[in-house]
Amino acid sequence: MQERQNIAVFVDYxxxxxxxxxxxxxxxxxxxxxxxxxxxxxxxAKFAYANWSRQEPAVRxxxxxxxxxxxxxxxxxxxxxxxxxxxxxxxxxxAFTHRNVNAFAIIxxxxxxxPLVNKLKAYGKTIYIVGGKAFTSNILQQxxxxxxxxxxxxxxxxxxxxxxxxxxPPQREQAARAAAAEAPAPAAQPPQQQGGGYRRGRPQPLEVxxxxxxxxxxxxxxxxxxxxxxxxLLKSTMKQxxxxxxxxxxGASAFSxxxxxxxxxxxxxxxxxxxxYTIELLSGGAAATxxxxxxxxxxxxxxxxxxxxxxxxxxxxxxxxTVAGWMSKIHTDFDTKKYGFQEFNEFLNFAQDNFMxxxxxxxxxxxxxxxxxELAPPAPEPEPVPEVTNGAATAASLxxxxxxxxxAAATEEAAPAAEAKPAGGRRGAGTSRKRTGATxxxxxxxxxxxxxxxxxxxx
Numbered sequence: 001m002q003e004r005q006n007i008a009v010f011v012d013y014x015x016x017x018x019x020x021x022x023x024x025x026x027x028x029x030x031x032x033x034x035x036x037x038x039x040x041x042x043x044x045a046k047f048a049y050a051n052w053s054r055q056e057p058a059v060r061x062x063x064x065x066x067x068x069x070x071x072x073x074x075x076x077x078x079x080x081x082x083x084x085x086x087x088x089x090x091x092x093x094x095a096f097t098h099r100n101v102n103a104f105a106i107i108x109x110x111x112x113x114x115p116l117v118n119k120l121k122a123y124g125k126t127i128y129i130v131g132g133k134a135f136t137s138n139i140l141q142q143x144x145x146x147x148x149x150x151x152x153x154x155x156x157x158x159x160x161x162x163x164x165x166x167x168x169p170p171q172r173e174q175a176a177r178a179a180a181a182e183a184p185a186p187a188a189q190p191p192q193q194q195g196g197g198y199r200r201g202r203p204q205p206l207e208v209x210x211x212x213x214x215x216x217x218x219x220x221x222x223x224x225x226x227x228x229x230x231x232x233l234l235k236s237t238m239k240q241x242x243x244x245x246x247x248x249x250x251g252a253s254a255f256s257x258x259x260x261x262x263x264x265x266x267x268x269x270x271x272x273x274x275x276x277y278t279i280e281l282l283s284g285g286a287a288a289t290x291x292x293x294x295x296x297x298x299x300x301x302x303x304x305x306x307x308x309x310x311x312x313x314x315x316x317x318x319x320x321x322t323v324a325g326w327m328s329k330i331h332t333d334f335d336t337k338k339y340g341f342q343e344f345n346e347f348l349n350f351a352q353d354n355f356m357x358x359x360x361x362x363x364x365x366x367x368x369x370x371x372x373x374e375l376a377p378p379a380p381e382p383e384p385v386p387e388v389t390n391g392a393a394t395a396a397s398l399x400x401x402x403x404x405x406x407x408a409a410a411t412e413e414a415a416p417a418a419e420a421k422p423a424g425g426r427r428g429a430g431t432s433r434k435r436t437g438a439t440x441x442x443x444x445x446x447x448x449x450x451x452x453x454x455x456x457x458x459x
Contacts, residue, residue, distance in 0.1 A: 005041025005103040005126060006009055008094055009034065010087050011048035012108035013058065017134035019109050021149060022361035023345050028058070030065055030107075032153040035129040037105050040128070040146075044101060045094065049087050055231040069388065088116045095123050102126060107135030117143055133244075134345035135361065138353045150344070152248040203342035205251030208261045209293055210340045214242055215262065219281050229279045231259060249342060258381040296350055299339040306330050309376055317360070317368040320345050 011030065020028045030048070037043055046067040052059055053071075062069050072086060087106075094101055104120055106113055109131035117127050117140070129136070129144040133151055141147040218237040222229045235255045238245050252258035259279070262268050269280045306326050307314070324344040327334050341347040345367055351357045358370040370376075 005038055006044045006101050006104040007041045007100045007105050008045040009037060009043055009105045010091055012087055012110060013048050013050035015108045015110045018361045019132050022367050023132055023134040030061055030067060033107050034065055036148050036153055041103055084110060084112050091116060095120060104437060105130060111137035111140050114140055134343055134349055138350055144243050146239055147244040149246060151203055152246050206249055206337055206342060208250050208265055211250055212267055214238055214245060214295060216281060217241060231256060231277055234279060294339045295320060296340050298349060299347060300354060300356060302331050302334060302354060307371065314371055317370045319365050320348055320367040320369055323369050395398060
């Protein structure tokens with residue numbers, strides 16, 4: 001009998017809140033991931049980390065869902081990773097002190113939690129990661145036991161919904177209606193070019209052909225193990241190979257519906273009765289239907305070409321919508337779904353893990369894109385400092401010391417002859433100053449060179 005999961009939930013609120021707001025134009029709702037985790041086990045502890053004095057609207061929903069709010073006090077020098085450290089320490093402490101907790105759920109998209117995930121896995125804990133595909137590191141997605149995308153938890157299927165920012169004043173409302181009636185209807189914009197005044201819904205589903213390489217790989221693994229590929233076993237194997245797999249990404253509400261779609265496309269054949277189906281891969285698989293399946297890496301050269309063209313326009317960053325417009329302009333037939341991405345932001349997130357771009361969330365501009373380490377111009381090299389030996393350094397110091405002394409001597413010689421040699425044949429002040437300058441130069445030169453002492457003869 002499978003062990004019941006006792007799940008401890010840890011929410012990095014600052015990260016997940018800014019990620020959802022900048023990519024989906026929505027407010028983060030903690031009840032959505034909590035409901036999804038309840039389907040996988042019992043939630044025994046819930047913690048959320050943030051500076052709650054600045055998150056007053058979120059305090060109420062945290063209290064309604066019985067989430068314990070851990071106050072994070074910012075330090076004067078800044079604490080970018082303050083919540084990460086507190087969360088990691090509390091999670092490790094719970095792993096040591098609460099042996100009944102055998103699963104941990106981290107609601108965040110920060111790749112800084114990869115060491116924590118690996119450490120908890122080493123202690124035999126099941127790890128769930130909840131985050132958006134558009135801002136969660138792909139490395140973090142692939143190193144947990146199951147990744148739950150926040151986009152798949154949305155209930156509405158509307159791609160974009162207009163969001164009314166303000167109401168017009170009463171005295172202008174009638175004029176605004178008349179102007180709107182006379183003006184032509186605006187043309188519909190493509191989803192990836194919608195501005196910041198919209199909230200995004202669930203992304204458009206992928207074609208089932210994109211899942212066939214994973215299905216074929218899972219079936220071959222079960223065949224090598226000598227196990228009949230039933231539905232539940234096939235899904236667990238696919239999750240083991242790719243923790244980010246979710247049938248909802250392909251428009252199916254359940255795995256059985258996902259299998260029916262693959263069967264309808266002519267990729268597999270089902271045998272047996274309902275509930276005990278076994279799956280057989282048709283000869284040739286995806287190649288038999290003539291479907292062309294692109295890999296995710298195949299889209300990176302296209303983005304590199306666009307970034308090289310618009311490199312100067314990205315010095316101060318560009319919005320994800322702007323970069324999507326550049327891609328559509330240079331590559332007119334480019335479609336993210338052909339490469340296994342539901343959204344363009346998800347593709348940019350994949351490019352960030354490949355050091356091609358750097359993404360920073362912004363509440364006003366949305367996700368802002370900068371050139372990554374691979375394409376960013378290199379930093380200017382410092383001027384080389386010449387390396388000289390001790391002898392050369394001594395000669396250079398002597399030359400520098402003699403130059404001001406020679407200049408002083410030349411200035412004294414140019415003085416009037418009357419001041420230099422008075423009557424009576426005695427040397428005047430000018431000669432004295434000349435001797436003083438020569439003596440100073442001699443002392444400087446002598447002090448720069450350290451001469452060895454003469455040894456006394458041995459009697």
